[in-house]
Amino acid sequence: MIWNETKECMSRDEIYNLQSARLVKLVKRVYHNVEFYRKKMQELGLEPGDITGLEDLNKLPFTTKEDLRDNYPFGLFAVPQSEIVRVHASSGTTGKATVVGYTRRDIENWQECVARVLAMAGIDRGDKVLVAYGYGLFTGGLGLHYGAENLGATVIPMSTGNTSKLATLLEDFNASAIACTPSYLLHIAEVLEEENKVENLTLKAAICGAEPWTDNMRREIEKRLNIKAFDIYGLSEIMGPGVAADCEYHQGLHVYEDHFIPEIIDPNTLEPCKDGEIGELVFTPITKEALPLLRYRTRDLTSINYEPCQCGRTLCRISRFKGRSDDMLIIRGVNVFPSQVETALLEIGETSAHYLMIVDRVNNMDVLEVQVEIEDRFFSDEIRELEKLTKKIAYKLKTALGLSVKVKLVEPRTLERSHGKAKRVIDLRKID
Secondary structure (H helix, E strand, C coil), X not given: CCCCHHHHCCCHHHHHHHHHHHHHHXXXXXXXXXXXXXXXXXXXCCCHHHCCCHHHHHHCCCXXXXXXXXXXXXXXXXXXXXXCCEEEEXXXXXXXXXXXXXXXXXXXXXXXXXXXXXXXXXXXXXXEEEECCCCCCCHHHHHHHHHHHHHCCEEECCCCCCHHHHHHHHHHCCCCEXXXXXXXXXXXXXXXXXXXXXXXXXXXXXXXXXXXXXXXXXXXXXXXXXXXXXXXXXXCCCCEEEEEEECCCCXXXXXXXXXXXXXXXXXXXXXXXXXXXXEEEEEEECCCCCCCCCCEEEEEEECEECCCCCCCCCCCEECCXXXXXXXXXXXXXXXXXXXXXXHHHHHHCCEEEEXXXXXXXXXXXXXXEEEEEECHHHHHCXXXXXXXXXXXXXXXXXHHHCCCCEEEEECCCCCCCCCCCCCCEEEHHHCC
16 A cells, blocks of 8 residues: 555654654765765855754755756766666756656655555556656656556556547546646547547546646646546656645645655745745755755745645645746736636636736836637627627736736637647747
8 A cells, every 4th residue: 555654644753853864864975975065065164964853954055957957967966877777857948958867766766656646646556547748858757657557557658649549548448547737638628528538438537747737727627527636746856746746635735755855945035934935845855866956946936834634644735836936927016927827717717728928028018918718609709798708807817916918819729739838928028
């Protein structure tokens, strides 16, 4: 059984003691095996013996994505190349790729974490899991694949693309679970509806992640496919998918604290936030052998809750992400996140979950246009009705965001669909 009291229902004292012991070992390992960290600690006047437990965590230096790029490709690895059994990497679209490595034990821990996520979603060895994350250097596909196999479930390794074939396989293979990005799952739902296949499915659960999404989108997915949808979180620098996930109560994502130490900091002052305050999520993976990072700044904005969950788990929970500290839009002095737009649109109920935010600068003033897909039936209405809907959406967005927005209604399936992370923002202000 993947979920058990030993790992997911420990007391806070037991978690503290376990994390402290593993942190002490981690610090010794990186100090002696990674030149980058040795220099960083020496600059701060630190030696391994100065870290005696979790209470000393804030003495350690932070690590950023830029540090991984500066040490590209293998400069932060803490084990010899002969012990690396797999490598993954980011796409590198915004700079050099960030490269991560895994020892055999790292892979085993990763498989177990993902298996625990699947078990939390009610999946077991009798289920068939269709994996529609991308395979390859991206961690999503292989992460869910091996986690499902570790659980004993049957894996259908579909990957992304050819959505019509995917819809057919969901039906023909009697898949009971699917793993993919939430935006892609909505696209899959569209195809299933067009082909009248929803009623024939045996799906019961979806494991969605790799991009921020809202509770409203979760409910939309559940309603359209008659399933339960669960949020899985992870990032390749820390491990991959399986760092945290939500349970059936959807009151935050449980962090697997036996493998990861979470912190919430103010992204400007770098000081710790109080429990419940929104700040930047920082992780220290305490069992990682190949790439054991210290205090990695994820840039994801969230809060943390240490109270026990209704499900019985005592692992801390992070709230659904408000956005990222480095892709937050500042428009006329107002902080704007795509998730705010998504929430507002889904609350209206007359639009799809597909939208595109376009930011431009006109006459030295920032202008935000939101293109919104609406249902087919609205395009048969009179112009007066379309204008009424446009004003309704504009008012809703202005109330949610705190600034005026130009709204453009577009026909269904007009906006580009993504097989991976959805492209929600085009910021023309960055183009010279």
